[in-house]
Amino acid sequence: xxxxxxxxxxxxxxxxxxxxxxxxxxxxxxxxxxxxxxxxxxxxxxxxxxxxxxxxxxxxxxxxxxxxxxxxxxxxxxxxxxxxxxxxxxxxxxxxxxxxxxxxxxxxxxxxxxxxxxxxxxxxxxxxxxxxxxxxxxxxxxxxxxxxxxxxxxxxxxxxxxxxxxxxxxxxxxxxxxxxxxxxxxxxxxxxxxxxxxxxxxxxxxxxxxxxxxxxxxxxxxxxxxxxxx
Ligand code: HEM
Numbered sequence: 001x002x003x004x005x006x007x008x009x010x011x012x013x014x015x016x017x018x019x020x021x022x023x024x025x026x027x028x029x030x031x032x033x034x035x036x037x038x039x040x041x042x043x044x045x046x047x048x049x050x051x052x053x054x055x056x057x058x059x060x061x062x063x064x065x066x067x068x069x070x071x072x073x074x075x076x077x078x079x080x081x082x083x084x085x086x087x088x089x090x091x092x093x094x095x096x097x098x099x100x101x102x103x104x105x106x107x108x109x110x111x112x113x114x115x116x117x118x119x120x121x122x123x124x125x126x127x128x129x130x131x132x133x134x135x136x137x138x139x140x141x142x143x144x145x146x147x148x149x150x151x152x153x154x155x156x157x158x159x160x161x162x163x164x165x166x167x168x169x170x171x172x173x174x175x176x177x178x179x180x181x182x183x184x185x186x187x188x189x190x191x192x193x194x195x196x197x198x199x200x201x202x203x204x205x206x207x208x209x210x211x212x213x214x215x216x217x218x219x220x221x222x223x224x225x226x227x228x229x230x
Contacts, residue, residue, distance in 0.1 A: 008082070009191075011075045016188035018072040023185060023210065025065055026177075030217045037224055042154025043141050049153035050143070053130075073116065080109045104183040111180040118173025125160050161225035170222035178215020182208050 004010040032052070035045040052058050104111065129135040136151035143150075160166055185207030189195055195203055 008079070011079050012191045015072055015075045015079070016191040018068045018075075019184050019188045020192075021068050022065075022072060023181065023214075025068075026214055027210075030214060033221050034217070036154070036157060036221050036229075039229075042152070042158065045154045045157070046139060046141055046150050046152060047143055050141075050148070050150040053151070069119075073112070076109060076112055102183060104179045105187070108180060108183060111176050114176035115173060115180060118169060118176065121169055122173070125166070126157065129156060158225060158229060161222055162230050164226065167222045167226045171219045174215045174218035174222075177218070178211045181211035181214060185210055 005014065032045075032048050035048055036042075038044050130151075130153065136153060136156055138149050139152040139155070140147055140149055142148070161170075186195070186200065186203035187207075189203050189207075190200060
């Protein structure tokens with residue numbers, strides 16, 4: 001087992017598993033964040049945030065998610081260093097001009113680093129304020145007919161998107177994410193063996209669609225919050 005994980009294919013396997021797991025998280029994350037576009041003063045978003053904050057399954061998944069990110073980044077760095085070493089002086093000589101090699105596939109590490117930079121800002125702006133410094137004010141909403149006190153997550157998110165620089169950071173992060181996924185999704189599926197000549201083309205289309213739904217979806221939430229919900 002340890003031999004497999006230290007081989008190149010083993011590392012790629014771990015990257016694919018964690019990458020596809022992170023895409024699943026992002027899909028759920030985007031779906032919940034889409035509630036920020038409901039013009040109800042944040043009631044639905046607050047109800048969803050309350051559910052996520054109090055659900056035991058989500059509490060278990062949080063550290064699993066963090067491990068997923070760490071493993072993905074660790075093995076990406078290891079593989080990139082290994083590839084650079086193997087290519088030596090030739091590392092700038094080939095690639096972009098080769099047909100079939102997209103810009104994204106050649107720049108996955110740079111795109112990943114852009115997402116990580118975005119993620120550090122994002123975690124500091126939301127997760128830290130939600131979970132560590134607990135900067136959320138209480139508010140009241142009706143959940144299944146019961147008047148319930150919940151944390152006003154919407155107010156914090158809405159205030160954060162009041163700053164134009166934040167919106168710009170989110171658009172850059174989301175476009176970087178879309179680019180990363182436009183190669184990452186089908187490439188991950190291929191590494192796991194769920195691909196052949198017919199399915200490779202199909203997965204490429206699916207991957208591109210998923211990638212841009214994410215990229216444009218996250219961007220649109222930030223832009224619409226800034227220009228229409230302040
Ligand atoms: C419009 C865009 C986005 C909004 C409004 C948003 C909102 C939030 C909020 C409110 C939290 C805190 C949740 C909590 O701790 O209970 C959070 C956490 C998080 N977000 Fe985002 N997010 C956005 C985009 C993204 C993107 C693009 C990524 C990844 C590339 C991402 C990754 C994460 C992660 C890893 C966490 C911490 C895990 C968690 O506790 O849920 N988010 N986000």
